[in-house]
Amino acid sequence: MDKISIRGGTPISGTIEISGAKNAALPLMAASLLTDEPLLLTNIPKLSDIASMTELLSQLGVSVTLDAPRNMKLDAKKIASTTAPYDIVRKMRASVLVLGPLVARAGEAHVSLPGGCAIGTRPIDFHLKGLEAMGADILLEDGYVHVKAPKGLTGTTFTFPTISVTGTENLLMAAALAKGQTRLVNAAREPEVVDLANCLNAMGAKISGIGTDTLVIEGVDRLHGTTHHVISDRIEAGTYAMAAAITGGTVLLKGAHLSLIPIVAALLTRAGVTIEEKEEGLLVTGSPNRLEGVDVMTEPFPGFATDLQAQWMALMSLATGASLITETIFENRFMHVPELCRMGANIVIHGSSALVRGVPQLKGAPVMATDLRASVSLVLAGLAAEGTTVISRVYHLDRGYEELDEKLRACGAHIERLK
Ligand code: EPZ
Secondary structure, three states: OOEEEEEOOOOOEEEEEOOEOHHHHHHHHHHHHHOOOOEEEEOOOOOHHHHHHHHHHHHOOOEEEEEEOOEEEEEOOOOOOOEEOHHHHOOOHHHHHHHHHHHHHHOEEEEEOOOOEOOEOOOOHHHHHHHHHOOOEEEEEOOEEEEEOOOOOEOOEEEOOOOOHHHHHHHHHHHHOOEOEEEEEOOOOOHHHHHHHHHHHHOOOEEEOOOOOEEEEEOOOOOOOOEEEOOEOHHHHHHHHHHHHHHOOEEEEEOOOHHHOHHHHHHHHHHOOEEEEOOOEEEEEOOOOOOEOOOEEEOOOOOEOHHHHHHHHHHHOOOEOEEEEEOOOOOOOOOHHHHHHHOOOEEEEEOOEEEEEOOOOOEOOEEEOOOHHHHHHHHHHHHHOEOEEEEEOOHHHHHHOOOHHHHHHOOOOEEEEEO
């Protein structure tokens, strides 16, 4: 299994091109199931999660081809299977995104329940309750959820008990082909949901309220193909902004937009980082002094993303004073804490909060990645630490960061992949 070795202490400097957003690309790929015409997606990132979704869609009968390295054509002329098997779902929870489109187009779906994961229990009950409210029958058997709506789905009003990103996306896709009007209340407002809604409208859907917490969908009989450009990855942009910040370097994040990371940018600025909007993207410059501790609470968009919490914690490990980091989205997303502590960080967990008392220096150590964002927080810590950090289980990184080692190496980081 690959490892990543980092010799820390060099400020990173240069240009990093931000890739297309993984969490936008995955639901967009699933949306191809809604039409018998080809969907062309441009700006698709090269990631192992994208490969997993490609494998799943191929099994369902979708022809997936790459016209160019980042241009993916998905053609679901015929649905060959309505089953998302355990083998793929357990590798990637986002597989559950085929549920809504399959039920809407084929009248049924059989999707393995994903089970828990490294960051929490992560049930899919809202997805199922929403589909049930739209008239589907739900049966749980053999670890699979069997959803049937042979006569089609019917529009309804569904209120999410708490905000769910993929829950909103699944019901949005299902409602696009339902009979009549669906109102999704307390819907997620994440840019990835907005991107999906815009693509669905380009495919002939009738969705209004995009970007608000109430989505109104007038169902249509059929959708058609279109070409859609995937938005840039705000989590990747936030991560590299923090890489510049933690090493005291300067990086131009090509293709990054302030509107996608408003709170992160504001908090980085408060900590002492300079962020300038340029024509090509965002120019991030670390501080010549130690950063200041700033408290953070994760929240649905436009709040501070849970997917940047681990990276923020690495940053705060080296700040002056203390920072209180509260995780409100997932119940078990502090797996990086013991690993950061092995590198010399001073972090104490109290329930859903972590108190980070900044230390002047981290020290390189062998550490273990547990999930995608936890892994990258260890990369950030390694970039700043004295000595060498070796991170194992880097397959987590390959799920969500395209060419991470190449991108950082091009900015002067001493980072290499050990095969
Ligand atoms: C999406 O996961 C992202 N994944 C996650 O990205 C991200 O961390 C998360 O949203 C929050 O922003 C994709 O977009 C593919 P949720 P999702 O449903 O949709 C609870 C990454 O690193 N909940 O918004 O699965 C749930 O347990 C990742 O790229 C229910 O209780 O997250 C959680 O506490 C990992 N029942 C909260 O809601 C449900 O039916 C929000 O989860 C659904 C969710």
